[in-house]
Amino acid sequence: MTDAITLTGVSKFFDPSRPVLDDMSLHVKQGQFICVVGVSGCGKSTLLNLIAGLETASMGSVDVPSGRASVMFQDPSLMPWLTARGNVELALRLRGVGRNERAAEAQRLLTLVNLADAGDKLPHQLSGGMKQRVALARALAQDREVLLMDEPFAALDAVTRDLLHDELERVWRETGRTIVFVTHNVREAARLGDRVILMTARGGKIAREWEIDVERPRLIESPAVSSLAGSVSSALRAELAKVSNV
């Protein structure tokens, strides 16, 4: 399979003595679901912004052959004056979809995220999980091969997050997107990813990598996911310990 994202020797620094990312190389295959974990300030959001084209690399090259990626953030950032459908239609309009097709396409996307009958609701009427699903539908409306997610479920309660994991996994399988999912939640990473990448706490490098071939759909409480989360978690603590010793 071809690579959907290729990073070659990418460095990013605002202050050259303290790089946020340092000579990082990464290949993400098309259709892969990859999770990036690390402690706060390890550069995982910067990595995402580089792939999204919101920031440029100081050195090295970032290649996304399919063009720009779509992005989802921790804050759903829905336009508060537009309905759920209006928010999805805005993304379609900005993509250049004609007026006549927009309504039907928006309805299809809302159905995909299980919000078929909430299209006329305004953001302030929706729960956090529903807003985040509208944001997902909006990101999918951009019809881009690569979807970048920056801790999208961090602010949600456990029950909602659990359901959204199932939902996202299903949407990913139905749409065949390549997903880069940044999180500080190790279990979440083990639950969702084909691959988990652990960043060093400081210095902006890849500390370790895991390939996960647990059968899908997975359960967050399944033994395979738990044991993998355990091993990622202890590696993450080891990274943290290195910083504390400095």
Added chain:
Amino acid sequence: MSKSPDGTAASDTRDLEHRLDALQLLPSGAVRRTPNWWSGVWPPAVAVLLLLTIWQTYCAIAQPRPDLYPSVFDVASAIGANWDSGRLPAALLTSLTRGGLGFVYAIILGTIIGFLLVEVPLLRRAFGPIISGLQVLPSVAWVPAAILWFGLTDATVYFVILMGAVPSIANGLVDGIRQVPSHIRRVGVVLGAGPVALHRYVLFPAALPGYLAGLRQGWAFAWRSLMAAEIIATGGKLGFGLGSLLQQNRELADLPGVLATVLTILALGIVIEVGVFTPIQRRVLLRRGLTEAR
């Protein structure tokens, strides 16, 4: 959910999710305005009646000089007389036309200036403080200069209205856009909006509450400026407005007529405030969940 074949598992998830949504969804009724408008009308109506009663009772008991302290009925009949003579309707129409037209000009000019200040940071740094300063300057202060420039023509009146309203409108737009949360702007960029689309579909709608607040203040300043200009500048090619009527009644030492005009100006201001700006602002804020329904 067990590890059943994924068709079943997925539909289980969707069903659970749907149930959770139903629990968490706010009923749309919560944001609808209650049809009971009467609850908003009667307290001020009673307050006005109370004030009129106190006024009339004072006149009935103390029997002050009617030419200096006219009673409610004197003023009411003055309104009737001014109306029947055709002076009040004519003045009302003239002032409303000028105020409305001047306000439209002010919206156009203020919005253009506002956008320029938003788009060109150097311009904003240079002219921002001056425009904020102009908001503090009572625009009546421009009347003498305007008369010298434009003579006793309607141009004088429009100039004073513009000087009153434009800074508020421009400032409202600038503040509104600057207060757009950065994540909203970022989403616009991520969704691929170019500069024009970003303004049209994201920044301007997001700035609407601030812009409306600026318009409301702009109207208040425009209306005050208009009245002041009409009192000071009369005659010439100037039309006869409410301010001119006020001034004419003073010259006739007709205090009931003066008070009648003042009440007319006040009533008009309230009607526009309550009838135009309040409902628009309310709708915009309610839609965004920025205010609770009464």
